[in-house]
Amino acid sequence: MRNHIWCMFAVVMAAPLVLAQMTSVTETGTSLSGSALLSKLDVPVDLSLRPQFMMNAAAPEVKEAGGDAGAADLAKKLSNPVASLISVPFQFNYDEGFGPKDAGKLLLNIQPVIPVALDKDWNLIIRTIVPVIYQDSLADGIDSKFGLGDVVQSFFFSPKEPTAGGWIWGVGPVFLWPTATDDALGSGKWGAGPTGLILKQENGWTYGLLANHIWSYAGDSDRSEVNATFLQPFLSYTFPTATTIGINTESTYDWTGHQWTVPLNVFVNQIVKFGKQPVQFAIGPRYYLESPDDGPEWGVRFTMVFLFPK
Numbered sequence: 001m002r003n004h005i006w007c008m009f010a011v012v013m014a015a016p017l018v019l020a021q022m023t024s025v026t027e028t029g030t031s032l033s034g035s036a037l038l039s040k041l042d043v044p045v046d047l048s049l050r051p052q053f054m055m056n057a058a059a060p061e062v063k064e065a066g067g068d069a070g071a072a073d074l075a076k077k078l079s080n081p082v083a084s085l086i087s088v089p090f091q092f093n094y095d096e097g098f099g100p101k102d103a104g105k106l107l108l109n110i111q112p113v114i115p116v117a118l119d120k121d122w123n124l125i126i127r128t129i130v131p132v133i134y135q136d137s138l139a140d141g142i143d144s145k146f147g148l149g150d151v152v153q154s155f156f157f158s159p160k161e162p163t164a165g166g167w168i169w170g171v172g173p174v175f176l177w178p179t180a181t182d183d184a185l186g187s188g189k190w191g192a193g194p195t196g197l198i199l200k201q202e203n204g205w206t207y208g209l210l211a212n213h214i215w216s217y218a219g220d221s222d223r224s225e226v227n228a229t230f231l232q233p234f235l236s237y238t239f240p241t242a243t244t245i246g247i248n249t250e251s252t253y254d255w256t257g258h259q260w261t262v263p264l265n266v267f268v269n270q271i272v273k274f275g276k277q278p279v280q281f282a283i284g285p286r287y288y289l290e291s292p293d294d295g296p297e298w299g300v301r302f303t304m305v306f307l308f309p310k
Helices: 002-022 068-078
Strands: 086-098 103-110 113-117 122-135 145-148 151-159 167-177 189-202 205-219 227-238 243-249 251-254 259-274 277-290 298-308
Touching: 068 259, 151 189, 167 205, 259 298
Parallel strands: none
Antiparallel strands: 086 103, 086 113, 086 298, 103 122, 113 122, 122 145, 122 151, 151 167, 167 189, 189 205, 205 227, 227 243, 227 251, 243 259, 251 259, 259 277, 277 298
């Protein structure tokens, strides 16, 4: 298991070097206009979209390259799943309580979020979740597994301006790609469905709901059909110091197995800068209010988000 942890750590540490060659970071004094990005939310076998929100076209502009005001505005945008801000979250999750041995599971979600301006009124936010999974042995005679899970990709069409009442929203399709390198790490199915998000930001608070539903339409006929609803209500508060605290649930209902999985997440985020590169760090525990009989009971999440303001 130690080797797999080091492999995941190496992926996270090498990523900034690759990104630096691919992306030119502009001065943080540039205004951050456009609609925000939908990111959170996660989906390998459990088909959930995890949070790292970025979505508000109407969020305040970054004021100073090194000041708290600019960092606070970035933090606020990260609480918004559809903002015009390129971000690359690396979300490291550990959950425990699987199978007869109460085994652990390590999940690294690589979640690039890319906004594309369609015209003067609309943005398209593309969010891709690439899961790297290590599943410890669930029972005697069952080997541990390590590899890629199923990729989930969402496309949110979002207005660049909020509604008259200040609401920000985005809708579009979500796709499930059967990219798992082992049957135990994926569904073996091609899937698709609708996804949508609505949120509001005022006086430091961000609150809203992200949801999707995925049906399988092709794939291995010997595997169970995918028919899953994901619901993520969220609430957070951002301080002027660019610190954010929040709570959410990432509830999935499996209509095939008639089973809820409901983790409750509590987290704290902080934006820091390495030279001109802003990075958000986040950490928090979670408790499963509901899960399958052999499902997880508790977990913890650590996230690094590399930000590339325009």
